[in-house]
Amino acid sequence: MEKYIYYVLNNWDKILFRSSEHVFLAFTAVALACLVGIPIGLLINRNKQLANFVMNGANILQTVPSLAMFALLIPLVGIRDKNAILALFLYGLLPIIKNTYTGIRNVDPAITEAAKGMGMSSFQMLYKVQTPLAVPVIMAGVRIATVTGIGVATIATLIGSGGLGALIYQGISVMNYPMMISGALAAALLALLTDYILGLLERLMTSKGITTK
Amino acid sequence: MIQLIDVSKTFNGKDMVVDNLSLEIKQGELVVLVGESGCGKTTTMKMINRLEEASSGTIKINGKDIKETNAIDLRRNIGYVIQQVGLFPHLTVGQNIGVVPRLTKNDPAKIAKRTIELLEMTGLKHEDYLNRYPKELSGGQQQRVGVARALANNPDIVLMDEPFSALDPITRCQLQDELLNLQKELHKTFVFVTHDVDEAIKIGDKIAVIQDGRIMQYDTPETILKKPANQFIQNFVGQDRLWKTPEMLRALDIMDDNYDNMKAIEVKDMVFVQPDTPLSEVLKLHEKHNLSIIPVVEQGVTVGVITEPSILSLLAEIIPGSEGL
Ligand SMILES: Nc1ncnc2c1ncn2[C@@H]1O[C@H](COP(=O)(O)OP(=O)(O)O)[C@@H](O)[C@H]1O
Ligand SMILES: [Mg+2]
Numbered sequence: 001m002e003k004y005i006y007y008v009l010n011n012w013d014k015i016l017f018r019s020s021e022h023v024f025l026a027f028t029a030v031a032l033a034c035l036v037g038i039p040i041g042l043l044i045n046r047n048k049q050l051a052n053f054v055m056n057g058a059n060i061l062q063t064v065p066s067l068a069m070f071a072l073l074i075p076l077v078g079i080r081d082k083n084a085i086l087a088l089f090l091y092g093l094l095p096i097i098k099n100t101y102t103g104i105r106n107v108d109p110a111i112t113e114a115a116k117g118m119g120m121s122s123f124q125m126l127y128k129v130q131t132p133l134a135v136p137v138i139m140a141g142v143r144i145a146t147v148t149g150i151g152v153a154t155i156a157t158l159i160g161s162g163g164l165g166a167l168i169y170q171g172i173s174v175m176n177y178p179m180m181i182s183g184a185l186a187a188a189l190l191a192l193l194t195d196y197i198l199g200l201l202e203r204l205m206t207s208k209g210i211t212t213k
Numbered sequence: 214m215i216q217l218i219d220v221s222k223t224f225n226g227k228d229m230v231v232d233n234l235s236l237e238i239k240q241g242e243l244v245v246l247v248g249e250s251g252c253g254k255t256t257t258m259k260m261i262n263r264l265e266e267a268s269s270g271t272i273k274i275n276g277k278d279i280k281e282t283n284a285i286d287l288r289r290n291i292g293y294v295i296q297q298v299g300l301f302p303h304l305t306v307g308q309n310i311g312v313v314p315r316l317t318k319n320d321p322a323k324i325a326k327r328t329i330e331l332l333e334m335t336g337l338k339h340e341d342y343l344n345r346y347p348k349e350l351s352g353g354q355q356q357r358v359g360v361a362r363a364l365a366n367n368p369d370i371v372l373m374d375e376p377f378s379a380l381d382p383i384t385r386c387q388l389q390d391e392l393l394n395l396q397k398e399l400h401k402t403f404v405f406v407t408h409d410v411d412e413a414i415k416i417g418d419k420i421a422v423i424q425d426g427r428i429m430q431y432d433t434p435e436t437i438l439k440k441p442a443n444q445f446i447q448n449f450v451g452q453d454r455l456w457k458t459p460e461m462l463r464a465l466d467i468m469d470d471n472y473d474n475m476k477a478i479e480v481k482d483m484v485f486v487q488p489d490t491p492l493s494e495v496l497k498l499h500e501k502h503n504l505s506i507i508p509v510v511e512q513g514v515t516v517g518v519i520t521e522p523s524i525l526s527l528l529a530e531i532i533p534g535s536e537g538l
Contacts, residue, residue: 114299209346
């Protein structure tokens with residue numbers, strides 16, 4: 001036990017640096033996935049066939065094993081950050097598109113019928129009614145994407161992208177358990193913390209009229 | 214005025230959901246479309262605000278074909294209330310009511326004032342309800358807000374699709390009464406869909422009875438009860454319904470027109486009534502003058518008499534289990 005505390009006390013700058021790398025990778029990727037995924041999720045609600053096509057594509061992306069994903073992207077974008085961010089971005093797309101799509105689609109038809117009957121255009125309906133009502137579901141997708149991203153980012157070190165994975169793999173290779181464990185714990189903590197913060201954000205963005213408590 | 218002229222609607226190209234239907238609704242009338250589930254009431258109503266497009270025929274509002282108006286502008290000038298209410302759960306009551314006025318870019322101060330007015334008009338204290346969310350309201354209160362929201366842009370026409378059907382009987386009755394008061398006050402044209410004959414009779418100025426997308430009869434509740442156009446209507450409204458609506462009974466409905474000494478009755482000095490004198494007045498006269506016989510006179514001719522037995526036989530019609538006494 002002392003060994004671990006001793007390690008952290010002596011290496012907190014290193015841990016912080018690796019954490020910041022980690023956060024940079026995961027957050028950039030998820031932010032991009034939101035930027036692309038949310039509009040796609042909103043848009044495909046207009047066309048069932050398009051929706052199926054996009055969802056199938058995203059599903060397939062999700063089934064590619066993470067190490068294979070990094071490898072497959074090397075010919076495209078080489079190694080390091082670009083590769084890592086692109087891989088994490090692709091993983092993040094599915095939960096974000098899927099939740100945006102279902103969140104919008106599951107809005108009570110009585111509500112959309114009322115909106116239409118009152119004279120809202122389909123665009124007004126989307127941004128005044130459907131999207132605000134879908135916020136909790138969309139945010140759930142963003143949270144899944146973020147937590148997955150932080151997890152998968154631990155492998156990014158294998159393509160030279162640093163992050164907390166660097167501590168874990170280095171720790172394993174030189175049998176430095178405190179190093180390994182502190183890297184793993186930091187990644188887990190990071191995931192919990194971001195999820196908590198996103199939870200707060202979600203509550204801020206959700207109307208009190210649709211929260212259960 | 215709303216005119217439906219030879220309007221038909223089919224969803225699949227062969228089954229006529231609305232079949233060559235014509236209907237004229239005058240400004241300020243409350244017209245009820247009534248019929249069994251699936252007969253095409255909702256579809257008929259939705260063609261008026263173009264939530265459904267007619268497959269053929271013409272619909273005019275104040276003489277103008279609704280196809281010439283942009284569908285969205287048309288809807289913003291027609292109130293719309295549905296059974297499931299469809300309030301926006303993420304908006305407060307006040308915000309819900311202000312939706313259409315905000316869409317049409319009204320002055321915010323005016324919207325706020327109008328919102329308060331509408332809440333009071335629909336029987337909700339604005340101090341208590343303005344900032345609540347729909348989930349914090351009972352079903353009846355939600356539908357009051359639904360009605361207020363439909364009236365927000367001060368439309369001439371309000372469409373209501375089974376607005377009270379999901380409410381408990383007491384609340385339903387209250388809201389029906391209040392709708393009647395609103396109509397008296399506002400003189401708007403209401404088109405009201407229901408499958409409930411009692412409701413139709415209670416609130417309609419006129420009732421259109423629909424079967425298989427066609428209008429079977431379009432008339433006042435009283436005429437439909439007393440002179441059903443065909444067997445279907447008679448079965449649909451039920452033969453005893455007239456007797457359960459005593460306020461619609463008139464001298465004509467209970468008089469004995471086979472009275473033996475009809476000709477012998479000297480009308481001159483006697484109290485008499487007209488055929489369309491309401492039953493309540495007949496009974497008052499009977500009470501006041503202690504008459505055993507009241508002649509029913511139409512243009513100087515005695516067409517029947519009301520006697521104690523004819524009043525008793527009415528009682529037998531009204532009281533269940535005593536038919537055919
Ligand atoms: N969008 C639709 N597509 C296909 N059929 C429909 C649609 N809307 C209604 N119908 C059919 O049209 C008929 C009349 O429906 P509706 O007007 O809702 O009846 P009501 O309101 O009198 O119960 C029903 O048989 C229903 O199944
Ligand atoms: Mg219906």
